[in-house]
Amino acid sequence: MTVRRAFEKDIPALAAIEAAWPGYPAWGEKGLREELAKPSSVTLVAEQDGAPAGFINFWIVRPEAQINSLAVSSAFIRRGAARALLNKCAEYARKSACTSITLEVGENNSPARTLYAAEGFEVEGRRPKFYDNAEDALLMRKALPSGENK
Numbered sequence: 352m353t354v355r356r357a358f359e360k361d362i363p364a365l366a367a368i369e370a371a372w373p374g375y376p377a378w379g380e381k382g383l384r385e386e387l388a389k390p391s392s393v394t395l396v397a398e399q400d401g402a403p404a405g406f407i408n409f410w411i412v413r414p415e416a417q418i419n420s421l422a423v424s425s426a427f428i429r430r431g432a433a434r435a436l437l438n439k440c441a442e443y444a445r446k447s448a449c450t451s452i453t454l455e456v457g458e459n460n461s462p463a464r465t466l467y468a469a470e471g472f473e474v475e476g477r478r479p480k481f482y483d484n485a486e487d488a489l490l491m492r493k494a495l496p497s498g499e500n501k
């Protein structure tokens with residue numbers, strides 16, 4: 352699994368990955384394209400044998416990096432794509448002088464919650480009825496070691 356920056360040519364594949372998850376707050380091609388154009392927004396793609404397996408989007412809003420989207424194709428789940436994307440996000444954030452990474456996750460999204468807990472994120476708050484279906488969101492944060500902030 353390799354991770355690289357996303358390009359314009361990736362957008363249809365990334366939109367298909369997010370759209371395949373029922374209830375996922377997908378951006379669609381237009382929204383993804385807008386993110387590629389924002390200076391503080393970073394979109395990374397995980398690739399397996401040249402095929403896009405998943406993607407992550409985050410904003411660098413120092414001193415935090417804020418994860419906005421993370422989705423993996425159902426054809427590639429449980430093969431380490433999300434972990435690889437989170438690791439690359441953390442590396443990018445540290446190099447950008449961020450001291451923590453934040454995200455919101457649906458309270459009932461146990462695959463994602465298990466993933467984030469395994470990767471060192473801790474729950475620090477709750478946003479009641481954050482999603483359209485009235486599900487609460489949990490706010491999670493991972494501290495980045497200060498020695499690695501440069």
Ligand SMILES: CC(C)(COP(=O)(O)OP(=O)(O)OC[C@H]1O[C@@H](n2cnc3c(N)ncnc32)[C@H](O)[C@@H]1OP(=O)(O)O)[C@@H](O)C(=O)NCCC(=O)NCCS
Pocket residue numbers: 372375405420421422423424427428429430431432433434435455456457460461462463465466467469
């Ligand atoms: C959540 C999601 C991103 C995980 O992607 P993934 O590439 O399958 O995850 P990984 O293979 O990197 O898994 C890493 C670890 O996360 C945990 N994990 C991932 N999926 C899991 C599941 N379905 N059940 C339990 N634990 C899970 C495990 O600890 C796993 O490690 P292991 O396989 O060694 O046991 C993927 O299921 C997805 O795209 N879901 C729909 C979109 C979504 O909910 N995104 C999160 C929005 S906040």
